[in-house]
Amino acid sequence: MGKAHIQEAIEKVVERGDKAFIPYIMAGDPDISQLKEQLLFLEKSGATVVELGIPFSDPVADGPTIQEAGKRALNSGTTVKKVLEALSSFRDEISIPIVLMTYINPLFKYGLSQFFKDSQAAGVDGVIIPDVPLEQRPLIDEHMNRTDIALIQLVTLTSPDHRIKRLAQASEGFLYAVTVTGITGARSAVSENLESFIYSLKKHSNVPVMAGFGISTPEQVKEISSLGDGVIVGSRVVDLLHQGKREEITQLIQAAVGTPASH
Numbered sequence: 001m002g003k004a005h006i007q008e009a010i011e012k013v014v015e016r017g018d019k020a021f022i023p024y025i026m027a028g029d030p031d032i033s034q035l036k037e038q039l040l041f042l043e044k045s046g047a048t049v050v051e052l053g054i055p056f057s058d059p060v061a062d063g064p065t066i067q068e069a070g071k072r073a074l075n076s077g078t079t080v081k082k083v084l085e086a087l088s089s090f091r092d093e094i095s096i097p098i099v100l101m102t103y104i105n106p107l108f109k110y111g112l113s114q115f116f117k118d119s120q121a122a123g124v125d126g127v128i129i130p131d132v133p134l135e136q137r138p139l140i141d142e143h144m145n146r147t148d149i150a151l152i153q154l155v156t157l158t159s160p161d162h163r164i165k166r167l168a169q170a171s172e173g174f175l176y177a178v179t180v181t182g183i184t185g186a187r188s189a190v191s192e193n194l195e196s197f198i199y200s201l202k203k204h205s206n207v208p209v210m211a212g213f214g215i216s217t218p219e220q221v222k223e224i225s226s227l228g229d230g231v232i233v234g235s236r237v238v239d240l241l242h243q244g245k246r247e248e249i250t251q252l253i254q255a256a257v258g259t260p261a262s263h
């Protein structure tokens with residue numbers, strides 16, 4: 001469990017010559033009762049780690065696809081509490097690491113200390129809180145201290161150099177390299193500076209570097225995952241899950257991790 005669990009899961013895939021794949025899904029889309037089965041499906045398809053969103057009414061970093069998923073989840077009554085309760089009830093049946101992606105507001109409301117305590121008990125391995133900048137991290141650290149949960153940092157193409165270094169060194173579990181500027185969502189062109197960006201992150205980081213934002217096809221998965229340790233795909237996975245096109249999710253995952261028969 002915890003930080004080491006995330007890092008080891010990614011390193012294991014990379015060491016055998018493949019790349020890691022982290023799908024993002026929204027907890028409670030369409031209903032929290034389906035979460036267990038959705039996670040089991042992703043695990044069976046080869047996902048290395050799962051990034052699980054907690055819905056929030058003001059998701060400033062989310063693109064339209066994930067905003068819609070968040071609305072469906074909120075409409076079905078999904079809360080921080082319900083997500084943690086659901087995870088607790090079946091966590092021992094799923095072995096891949098789980099990273100919660102949430103904004104800080106719902107956590108304040110829940111109580112920060114209580115959130116980390118309950119997350120640890122529910123088998124959460126890491127968290128991504130995109131609206132808490134590095135400078136505010138002491139606020140969180142104080143409440144996370146007694147847990148083994150990884151705080152994953154995001155670093156963007158437009159971050160200045162000195163900041164990139166600090167973010168890379170501060171990240172736990174893995175470092176999230178944001179490969180396009182702006183909000184989440186599928187896009188077609190791959191940024192030109194990407195290669196040197198990821199290269200410099202690899203140089204500064206003690207944890208694996210995962211690239212995400214705007215990746216939507218198996219070709220992009222192959223191309224971008226080859227630059228670092230793997231990729232994170234959100235909007236496309238959320239869309240395909242919503243449409244019931246699970247075979248295509250499996251294809252995306254296997255473009256990075258290979259087919260089960262190949263390892």
Ligand SMILES: O=P(O)(O)OC[C@@H](O)[C@@H](O)c1c[nH]c2ccccc12
Nearest residue numbers: 024061130184185213214233234235
């Ligand atoms: O949807 P995309 O473009 O595939 O990008 C992943 C992203 O959605 C997921 O990691 C995520 C969802 N909400 C976020 C908010 C901030 C950072 C990251 C996220």
